[in-house]
Amino acid sequence: MATPTSLPETARRSYWGNVWSTIKSTAVGMGITFRYLWSKPFTVQYPDEKLTTDERYRGIHYLEQDLCICCNACAKACPIDCIEMEATRHGKELEWHQFDLDYQKCMFCELCVYPCPKDCIHMGKEYALVTEDRGTLNMDLLTWQGLTEEQKVRIAEAEAKKAAKKAAKEAAAKKKAEQENREEA
Amino acid sequence: MKPLTIIASALPEAPVSEAAAPQGNGLTEMLAGWLPESVPFWGLTLMASGLAFGVIMAFVSVVAMFSTWLERKVAGHIQIRLGPMRVGGWHGWAQAIADGVKLLIKEDIILASADRPLFKLAPALVLGTAISTFVVLPFAPGVMIADVHLGIFFVIAISSVTTIGVIMAGWGSNNKWSVYGAMREAAQVASYEIPLGLSLMPPVIYYGSFSLLEATQAQSGWFGMHWYILDPSVMLVSVPSFVLFFVATLAETKRAPFDLPESESELVAGFHTEYSGIRFSFFFMEEYAAMFVMSAIATVLWFGGWNFLGLAALEGIPVLYTTACMLVFIVKSMLLVFVMMWVRWTLPRLRIDQVMILGYKYLTPLCLIVVFAASLLEYLRFVLSN
Ligand code: SF4
Numbered sequence: 001m002a003t004p005t006s007l008p009e010t011a012r013r014s015y016w017g018n019v020w021s022t023i024k025s026t027a028v029g030m031g032i033t034f035r036y037l038w039s040k041p042f043t044v045q046y047p048d049e050k051l052t053t054d055e056r057y058r059g060i061h062y063l064e065q066d067l068c069i070c071c072n073a074c075a076k077a078c079p080i081d082c083i084e085m086e087a088t089r090h091g092k093e094l095e096w097h098q099f100d101l102d103y104q105k106c107m108f109c110e111l112c113v114y115p116c117p118k119d120c121i122h123m124g125k126e127y128a129l130v131t132e133d134r135g136t137l138n139m140d141l142l143t144w145q146g147l148t149e150e151q152k153v154r155i156a157e158a159e160a161k162k163a164a165k166k167a168a169k170e171a172a173a174k175k176k177a178e179q180e181n182r183e184e185a
Numbered sequence: 186m187k188p189l190t191i192i193a194s195a196l197p198e199a200p201v202s203e204a205a206a207p208q209g210n211g212l213t214e215m216l217a218g219w220l221p222e223s224v225p226f227w228g229l230t231l232m233a234s235g236l237a238f239g240v241i242m243a244f245v246s247v248v249a250m251f252s253t254w255l256e257r258k259v260a261g262h263i264q265i266r267l268g269p270m271r272v273g274g275w276h277g278w279a280q281a282i283a284d285g286v287k288l289l290i291k292e293d294i295i296l297a298s299a300d301r302p303l304f305k306l307a308p309a310l311v312l313g314t315a316i317s318t319f320v321v322l323p324f325a326p327g328v329m330i331a332d333v334h335l336g337i338f339f340v341i342a343i344s345s346v347t348t349i350g351v352i353m354a355g356w357g358s359n360n361k362w363s364v365y366g367a368m369r370e371a372a373q374v375a376s377y378e379i380p381l382g383l384s385l386m387p388p389v390i391y392y393g394s395f396s397l398l399e400a401t402q403a404q405s406g407w408f409g410m411h412w413y414i415l416d417p418s419v420m421l422v423s424v425p426s427f428v429l430f431f432v433a434t435l436a437e438t439k440r441a442p443f444d445l446p447e448s449e450s451e452l453v454a455g456f457h458t459e460y461s462g463i464r465f466s467f468f469f470m471e472e473y474a475a476m477f478v479m480s481a482i483a484t485v486l487w488f489g490g491w492n493f494l495g496l497a498a499l500e501g502i503p504v505l506y507t508t509a510c511m512l513v514f515i516v517k518s519m520l521l522v523f524v525m526m527w528v529r530w531t532l533p534r535l536r537i538d539q540v541m542i543l544g545y546k547y548l549t550p551l552c553l554i555v556v557f558a559a560s561l562l563e564y565l566r567f568v569l570s571n
């Protein structure tokens with residue numbers, strides 16, 4: 001009896017066809033798993049070894065603090081306001097108090113990176129954010145707090161320069177005034 | 186060996202030899218040699234039973250532990266991952282011990298709504314039956330607890346008692362999923378018992394005996410390579426009968442693709458959903474013990490038992506010979522256990538109707554054909570050899 005061709009292929013097979021296809025498909029499947037059994041595992045022993053991340057991977061940010069000018073452009077660009085920063089200006093030098101990034105909120109969208117005028121905030125490679133305390137997720141990206149010795153030196157230099165300039169100006173003004181006084185006299 | 190009278194002669198003989206006057210086996214005789222004469226026979230039997238139980242229990246624990254570790258490693262590597270790697274240093278070898286300790290110290294929970302006697306008895310019954318099948322396994326010449334004349338029947342009969350334990354566990358748990366699991370187990374075992382028993386017939390016809398020891402001794406020719414499955418004159422039936430037996434064993438031991446009784450994605454964990462701690466580990470041990478026993482039976486009947494190429498050369502050194510034979514036997518059985526694991530991690534679970542179709546429409550008729558072919562072949566061999 002001819003079997004109707006509208007039936008699915010599995011239903012059209014004969015008894016021995018079923019037996020054969022079972023044996024064959026099992027053998028093929030077991031061949032595949034046997035090959036997998038001896039292939040090199042894809043996973044690594046995580047805390048000991050780590051997989052290398054892609055070039056474009058977006059992990060925990062890092063900040064080149066010496067370049068940053070505390071312009072707030074990154075904080076404004078962030079759609080969820082994760083970034084908070086604070087610094088005192090000493091002329092050209094910045095005394096950093098805070099540059100916090102809250103990873104409880106951050107979605108690693110990289111939008112904070114593009115607007116930076118100094119190109120000093122980047123997406124890093126580090127991704128392990130496991131913690132027992134949520135507070136630690138509000139991370140401080142600063143490498144140092146306050147003023148460094150070099151900055152202090154530079155500030156002192158700048159101030160000395162300024163003072164010298166001022167002194168020179170004052171001296172010049174004094175000279176001028178004296179001259180004027182003499183002329184009047 | 187007259188082929189046509191084999192079954193007729195094998196059956197009635199057994200009860201006669203069993204019913205003969207109290208006759209000790211090797212163990213009781215060994216104990217009698219060590220102990221003073223005054224120890225009565227029942228005392229010796231009791232001691233021998235205790236000793237045998239202890240040895241088997243220790244062996245089963247080690248086998249179960251090794252198998253869980255192997256299972257996890259095989260599963261891992263088939264899925265291209267590593268499996269347990271930390272506990273104990275080398276490839277997580279102590280993982281199974283850690284798991285065992287964890288199971289031992291876990292709280293043993295018995296539901297308030299459970300049927301307490303059934304719930305408590307079930308794991309013991311399941312493990313007990315699994316252990317008692319070890320009694321007839323011929324590990325090496327002289328290393329065998331009892332040479333039961335109907336050894337193969339004994340194993341098949343005893344191992345299906347496990348089903349009763351599983352049904353007790355499922356019913357006693359007072360849980361829908363458990364009862365479903367138990368029902369599936371009952372349906373599955375009842376259906377697969379037939380092909381399982383039938384697929385054992387070709388080797389039985391070939392050896393003319395139900396005794397596992399005689400089967401092993403019959404395969405000692407050809408420098409230890411005269412295995413049933415390698416004998417070209419019967420290969421036409423030995424290979425298919427082994428495949429059928431293997432499929433039936435998978436169903437009998439509740440292994441994937443026939444793990445419907447515990448199918449964790451549908452029934453939580455099936456019949457042992459409500460078990461925890463040591464009782465749960467009993468079910469676990471039973472599974473691996475049953476796998477080992479079934480593989481051991483296949484080893485004895487198809488793969489030459491303890492025989493291996495050139496092993497008979499060691500016969501002069503008794504201790505070495507016995508150890509080597511045991512090693513060969515255990516390695517062969519473990520290889521079959523490995524194949525079971527390999528199948529588990531290859532095939533998806535069948536649906537219950539597919540299980541039934543496979544059992545009744547395919548395995549049973551195929552087994553009948555193979556048994557018929559084996560009888561015919563044996564008759565031809567008999568005619569030709571005369
Ligand atoms: S990555 Fe996105 S969410 Fe995270 S701080 Fe930058 S802008 Fe905000």
Ligand code: SF4
Binds near residue numbers: 070075116117
């Ligand atoms: S945009 Fe760049 S320079 Fe401006 S505050 Fe952010 S990191 Fe600093």
